[in-house]
Amino acid sequence: MNTLRSGPDSIYDILGVGFGPSNLALAIAVEEHNAKVPAGERLHAGFLERQPHFGWHRGMLIDDATMQVSFLKDLVTMRNPTSEFSFLCYLKERGRLADFLNQKTLFPLRIEFHDYFEWAAARVDHLVGYSAEVLAVEPVVTEDGEIRWLDVISRHPDDPGRTVVRRARNVCVATGLEPHLPPDTVLSDRVWHNSELIPRVAELAGAGTPVHRALVLGAGQSAAEAVDYLHRSFTEAEVYAVFAKYGYTPADDSPFANRIFDPEAVDVYFNAPPGVKQSLFDYHRSTNYSVVDTDLIQSLYATAYREKVQDRERLHILNVSRIREVRALDDRLDVTVEFLPTGERTVLTTDILVHATGYRSQDIGTLLGETAKLCLRDDEDAVRVGRDHRVETAPQVTAGIYLQGGTEHTHGISSTLLSTTAVRAGEIRDSLLSRRAPAVAALA
Numbered sequence: 001m002n003t004l005r006s007g008p009d010s011i012y013d014i015l016g017v018g019f020g021p022s023n024l025a026l027a028i029a030v031e032e033h034n035a036k037v038p039a040g041e042r043l044h045a046g047f048l049e050r051q052p053h054f055g056w057h058r059g060m061l062i063d064d065a066t067m068q069v070s071f072l073k074d075l076v077t078m079r080n081p082t083s084e085f086s087f088l089c090y091l092k093e094r095g096r097l098a099d100f101l102n103q104k105t106l107f108p109l110r111i112e113f114h115d116y117f118e119w120a121a122a123r124v125d126h127l128v129g130y131s132a133e134v135l136a137v138e139p140v141v142t143e144d145g146e147i148r149w150l151d152v153i154s155r156h157p158d159d160p161g162r163t164v165v166r167r168a169r170n171v172c173v174a175t176g177l178e179p180h181l182p183p184d185t186v187l188s189d190r191v192w193h194n195s196e197l198i199p200r201v202a203e204l205a206g207a208g209t210p211v212h213r214a215l216v217l218g219a220g221q222s223a224a225e226a227v228d229y230l231h232r233s234f235t236e237a238e239v240y241a242v243f244a245k246y247g248y249t250p251a252d253d254s255p256f257a258n259r260i261f262d263p264e265a266v267d268v269y270f271n272a273p274p275g276v277k278q279s280l281f282d283y284h285r286s287t288n289y290s291v292v293d294t295d296l297i298q299s300l301y302a303t304a305y306r307e308k309v310q311d312r313e314r315l316h317i318l319n320v321s322r323i324r325e326v327r328a329l330d331d332r333l334d335v336t337v338e339f340l341p342t343g344e345r346t347v348l349t350t351d352i353l354v355h356a357t358g359y360r361s362q363d364i365g366t367l368l369g370e371t372a373k374l375c376l377r378d379d380e381d382a383v384r385v386g387r388d389h390r391v392e393t394a395p396q397v398t399a400g401i402y403l404q405g406g407t408e409h410t411h412g413i414s415s416t417l418l419s420t421t422a423v424r425a426g427e428i429r430d431s432l433l434s435r436r437a438p439a440v441a442a443l444a
Contacts, residue, residue: 004046004129004166012044014402014432015152015168017134017367018175019049020056021117021418022404025075025425026172027124028085033429043432046166048154050133054121059195060222061111062229068221068251068293069261069418070106071113075120078263079422085123090116131157132164137171137371139399147397150371170400170432173367177359177405177416182217182323185355190333191326194218194226194356201233204352211237211351215335217323218356219243221251224292226356228300231315240316240348242323242337248300251291252284260284260412261419269412270387277409284413290358326353361406361416368401375401385410388431389424400435402428 014030016023027047034042076083083089087108091097094115100108108116121128132154140149149167156162179193187193192200194216204211211234216226223241231239259265260280269280300315307313318337324345325336333353338345364383365372376384376392383403384392389411391401404424407415414420 012046012168014043014045014170014172015166016047016172016174019047019128020174020176022174022421023047023172024121025421026428027127028075029425029429031124045127047128048132048134049128049130052131054118056114056117059198061114061198062225063111065110065225066107067110067113071108073419076422079426085120087116090119136369139371145396147399150399172402172404172428173364174404175362178362180358180360181355182357191353194222194354197226213238213350214352215240215242215350216354216356217242219245219248220290221292223356224248224296224300226354238314240318242318242321244320244322246319248292248297250294250297252286257284257287260287261414263420263423266411266420270410281413288413382409389428390431
């Protein structure tokens with residue numbers, strides 16, 4: 001049930017758009033502040049989420065997949081190690097603290113970390129309105145031309161034909177990433193993005209639909225996981241991995257390279273000149289982009305070799321290759337694959353094509369509408385963002401727009417990752433408090 005108040009008489013200090021891990025971390029940071037101060041110093045916060053309940057990459061919650069970041073990079077620990085919202089407190093409450101420690105690992109199961117997120121989200125449920133898709137963010141212009149507030153318009157949770165308007169001094173946009181697909185891709189029952197992997201496989205298995213062959217396009221972690229999952233799920237099917245590289249590239253998770261995810265690295269990146277920013281990004285792409293955990297690479301290679309020994313090859317690696325055409329027929333797909341060194345093309349008949357082609361940040365202009373025109377942009381037409389994650393705006397705008405995600409150009413490679421989520425949430429909360437203090441003093 002949506003319990004967030006609406007209308008111009010109920011003005012929020014911060015209204016979050018989207019409620020994934022980033023804005024969940026911000027909700028916790030606000031909640032912890034409010035618990036320590038008198039009522040008059042508390043931040044009035046609310047968050048709107050279009051899903052009916054909390055969910056994070058549900059389509060890739062493979063039962064044995066582990067996180068690629070340490071459990072200590074949870075929603076709070078890097079900001080407040082004593083927080084009651086930590087992963088360790090979650091384990092204690094679930095009765096698994098000793099069991100987890102006995103594993104001697106820093107990397108929980110992905111399904112377990114998702115359960116941790118749900119546990120934390122339930123504890124701040126009073127701050128969240130679910131089934132509330134945000135349609136627009138409109139500036140509120142005062143008589144003297146100042147834009148002091150923003151009206152956030154969302155669908156009514158009980159009647160999608162109606163809208164609800166909430167007014168805020170600041171908004172924090174954290175709508176996450178959207179699937180990236182090759183040009184002209186047409187999704188269907190046979191063509192998916194990997195974000196739909198688990199429910200799609202379950203649907204086929206539940207219906208008893210035979211799968212003789214599946215293709216996966218992509219060379220990153222999600223692609224390798226999709227190949228492995230399909231190979232295990234359809235035990236009689238051939239599974240083809242198609243990518244332009246010669247082989248999967250191991251993720252660089254070495255200690256010195258991982259410093260690029262340290263909170264201090266954000267300061268270095270933010271203050272660096274554009275050329276240095278680009279160099280840092282290029283040097284450390286291998287920590288996150290189009291790379292695969294070494295253990296998974298070795299497992300897939302061992303599977304392929306074992307099948308070759310047994311003369312029953314189901315796992316096929318089509319390296320240095322591209323998909324050039326996809327023809328959808330009534331009962332199959334005909335996929336044309338080109339081997340790039342020679343230009344030779346082969347048509348593979350398949351039942352499934354999975355695009356594990358990554359994600360991209362959503363354009364804030366689509367969400368913000370007229371408000372987006374008030375956001376300043378740099379010479380590359382990228383949104384200008386301050387170190388406190390607040391968008392730089394036209395002079396008449398005193399309302400704040402904060403971004404969580406979509407700031408790789410200003411804050412570096414970790415801006416869309418979990419590594420700095422806890423610290424970033426604290427920085428945004430502190431920015432809200434610092435900007436609120438002069439305004440309160442002026443009214444006194």
